[in-house]
Amino acid sequence: MDIFEILSEYREGFLSGLAITIKLCVIVWLSGLVLGSVLGVLGTKWNRFIGLPSRIATFMLSGTPILVFLFWLHYPLQEILRIRIDPFVTASVALSTINIFSVSEIVRSSIADLPTQYIEAAKVCGVPTRDRLIRIELPLIFRHVIGPVLFIQVNVLHMTLFASLISVEEIFRVCQRINAQIYRPIEIYTALALFFLTVSLPLNALAIAFKKKFARDISEK
Amino acid sequence: MIRGQNIHKSFGNKVVLNGIDIEVCPGQVTVVEGPSGSGKTSLLRCLTLLDYPDSGVVEIDDVRYDFPRTNGEAIAPPYPFVTVVFQQLFLWPHLTNRQNISLAAKSRNHQYENKLLDLIEYLDMKDFVDRYPNQSSLGQKQRVALARALILDPKYIFFDEITSALDVEQIKNIISLLLDLKGKGIGIFFITHNLYVADKIADRTLYLNNGKGVIE
Numbered sequence: 001m002d003i004f005e006i007l008s009e010y011r012e013g014f015l016s017g018l019a020i021t022i023k024l025c026v027i028v029w030l031s032g033l034v035l036g037s038v039l040g041v042l043g044t045k046w047n048r049f050i051g052l053p054s055r056i057a058t059f060m061l062s063g064t065p066i067l068v069f070l071f072w073l074h075y076p077l078q079e080i081l082r083i084r085i086d087p088f089v090t091a092s093v094a095l096s097t098i099n100i101f102s103v104s105e106i107v108r109s110s111i112a113d114l115p116t117q118y119i120e121a122a123k124v125c126g127v128p129t130r131d132r133l134i135r136i137e138l139p140l141i142f143r144h145v146i147g148p149v150l151f152i153q154v155n156v157l158h159m160t161l162f163a164s165l166i167s168v169e170e171i172f173r174v175c176q177r178i179n180a181q182i183y184r185p186i187e188i189y190t191a192l193a194l195f196f197l198t199v200s201l202p203l204n205a206l207a208i209a210f211k212k213k214f215a216r217d218i219s220e221k
Numbered sequence: 222m223i224r225g226q227n228i229h230k231s232f233g234n235k236v237v238l239n240g241i242d243i244e245v246c247p248g249q250v251t252v253v254e255g256p257s258g259s260g261k262t263s264l265l266r267c268l269t270l271l272d273y274p275d276s277g278v279v280e281i282d283d284v285r286y287d288f289p290r291t292n293g294e295a296i297a298p299p300y301p302f303v304t305v306v307f308q309q310l311f312l313w314p315h316l317t318n319r320q321n322i323s324l325a326a327k328s329r330n331h332q333y334e335n336k337l338l339d340l341i342e343y344l345d346m347k348d349f350v351d352r353y354p355n356q357s358s359l360g361q362k363q364r365v366a367l368a369r370a371l372i373l374d375p376k377y378i379f380f381d382e383i384t385s386a387l388d389v390e391q392i393k394n395i396i397s398l399l400l401d402l403k404g405k406g407i408g409i410f411f412i413t414h415n416l417y418v419a420d421k422i423a424d425r426t427l428y429l430n431n432g433k434g435v436i437e
Contacts, residue, residue: 117311120271121307121312121313122324131324
């Protein structure tokens, strides 16, 4: 049995695993990008009440292995609260939390690092506040943020593999199950690697294209 | 006329401006000299209301602002009627030189295109106006910063040490530009370390040292 035969034979399983992985990714990407950006902006505005707690949470999360965090949400927390939550929801919450705080930290630090002199220069040129935000602040912040944020999204895609360890039927778990039945690890995991390459490479290419288009080197030589 | 009277400004325990009086008149050049840290830029920021003095009076064409503000009345920003060319210029790096110049004008005056063309001609910017600031030399960027100020038809322009990194030829060009602007009735406030420049353009000179000012 070669790779294509395996893919054809078990296509339903692969496709359902793929669908779960993509669903998980979309949830984590969207929540991270939207809520992370909002949290980053609010954290800059209300540093004491939102910015500081958000930075502490990011710091704590960055010091906790993803797997430990995922397992902790799945087993002890649910045991303490005496509830049972679908592993897919747990994985979505865990990965979204990580993505939200990572994105918010990038957005917050980009806003904080924006040289105020550019804003001051706009002020003395009489640029109205709305134009200042749309034409100067947002483009400069966007340029700063786009590269690291896209890089994190590629990492998030890879992190979805951990969901298999709490029994989410995503593509890695499907591969494990098929392998347990037919024991063809080379073919199965090569197919899996090809799948991740197929999704990751265009994303990386997109990140590079965005970077080229929007994040032209604007530094002074 | 822009007038500062008895301007005081401190940062913590350090008194930077200690009772400074100064005038900037239309069609005249007021030069401010002094060693580093003597408060030249602080004075510029106070007079243009980018920062507020701790105490004193700033008058901008008969509109009087007393400091400290006790009546809570808001200060109307005087820009771009009063504008500033900063030492580091702060051209917006993601916009081309042309976009830098036109951004402010666009939102204020929809007929700015002719003025932009005149400025490109006047400041000889044709070769680099469509480049980005980081693709332009310092002298070119200075001309862009100047054009960005001039397109707004300001009555007063404040320059913060813009000649500090220029060579002799570029300084001569700046002097001739400043004299031209002065001839057009623009009031100029010019911070410099360069005595040669000060000599060539000043109608009055304020020498700042240890927070005190001496008018020459």
